Amino acid sequence: MQDFASGPVLIVGCGRLGSAVVEGWLDHGPVDPRRLMIVTPSPKAVADRAERAGARINPGSEQLASVQAVVLAVKPAVWRAAVADLPGALDWDAVIISLMAGVRADDIREATGRSVVRLMPTTAVAQGRGVAAVWSEDRGAVEAAAQLFGPLADIVSLATEDQIDVATAVAGSGPAYIHAFARAMAEAGVEAGLSPDDAVRLARGAVRSAAAAPMDDDLEKLIARIASPGGTTQAGLKAAEEAGLGAAAKAAVSAALRRARELSGQ
Ligand SMILES: NC(=O)c1ccc[n+]([C@@H]2O[C@H](COP(=O)([O-])OP(=O)(O)OC[C@H]3O[C@@H](n4cnc5c(N)ncnc54)[C@H](OP(=O)(O)O)[C@@H]3O)[C@@H](O)[C@H]2O)c1
Known part of the structure; x- marks a missing residue:
């Protein structure tokens, strides 16, 4: 080779x-x-x-x-x-x-x-x-x-080559979505009583901690490791899903994909 x-x-x-x-x-x-x-x-x-x-x-x-x-x-x-x-x-x-x-x-x-x-x-x-x-x-x-x-x-x-644009919408743009999510988490923390500086440090620390998880572990397993049944994280996840977490991710990926296709004249 x-x-x-x-x-x-x-x-x-x-x-x-x-x-x-x-x-x-x-x-x-x-x-x-x-x-x-x-x-x-x-x-x-x-x-x-x-x-x-x-x-x-x-x-x-x-x-x-x-x-x-x-x-x-x-x-x-x-x-x-x-x-x-x-x-x-x-x-x-x-x-x-x-x-x-x-x-x-x-x-x-x-x-x-x-x-x-x-x-x-x-x-x-x-x-x-x-x-x-x-x-x-x-x-x-x-x-x-x-x-x-x-x-x-x-x-x-x-x-397929067409999947390149989808991959870009998920992984290329993804870090920006995750930073935006961290910003929203920090804003929620401020509303709940944290100082702005502390809220940003804590939200960014949460992103860093998520990124430190073993990369070959299944996502469901990683979630389950933190969200114990009946606990606070599980309550938070349920509320986030009901408020449209999945829908927001789908909207972000499909808008990025649509824009990529517009930019490449497809
Ligand atoms: N940025 C990302 O995260 C990312 C991720 C995936 C894919 N991409 C792709 O990567 C490509 C570059 O993106 P970028 O963000 O790195 O853009 P960028 O920062 O504008 O870099 C493009 C570079 O190309 C140089 N250049 C212009 N004409 C050239 C020539 N004739 N020969 C050699 N170099 C030339 C420019 O030089 P000067 O600085 O001297 O003008 C500039 O530094 C794009 O096609 C983009 O789709 C980017």
Whole structure:
């Protein structure tokens, strides 16, 4: 099996997500910074850090022939310009890993002439604690993505490309929904008598405590461990469900999905 982590690996775009990926690789592997190349129009702190560790910033096209995998982390509006020089410079076996929302694999394949895998990670890849949905028709390309991102994220392999948007609505946007829920919990705590500072610290601590639970445990089991029968948590959960907790989650996911489809012109 091809070892994609031994590179060279090229990442195009070092904004919010690209920087998170590079930071993750520098701190958690598997990409050796000496085998990493970064394309970035403007200087970025994490690119400077990678350069100090041996990475090459803005390589010339003659340096791309040995690249095994290209990670696309630019905005959808600029991707065609960002990949324009790649087809003539890359080896035929190079795999394109697109992190872009709303750009179909077929379009990227047509523009680059290379195998394409779509991977939708969260920015917690920087801490090696992300989650990433992955899809490709090509199993070799999925393998490339799993090798490069496995140390940074839980890789969830999807059955269809359309599910990428659903995964984004659940996991990509999800942390913002959870922060919003924590804010609402803090507001409820203030109404019930806490000071605003204490309420925010306690609500954020609750999110941190939930995140510290063993990730392979069943969600029902995790809930049951806290909500003992007839207790306060069970009463709170019942009230939250009756007030529309499930309906709010469904509304959030379907609105994010609808917006993703509008933005990608589907
Ligand atoms: N942010 C997230 O949480 C997230 C999650 C999943 C997927 N995504 C996807 O990731 C992609 C990037 O999102 P983002 O939030 O990281 O955006 P961003 O912060 O705007 O980063 C995009 C970067 O691309 C750079 N860039 C522009 N033209 C370029 C070119 N021709 N070659 C190389 N780099 C170029 C920009 O450089 P300058 O800064 O120098 O202008 C910018 O730093 C999007 O397609 C998005 O759908 C993002």
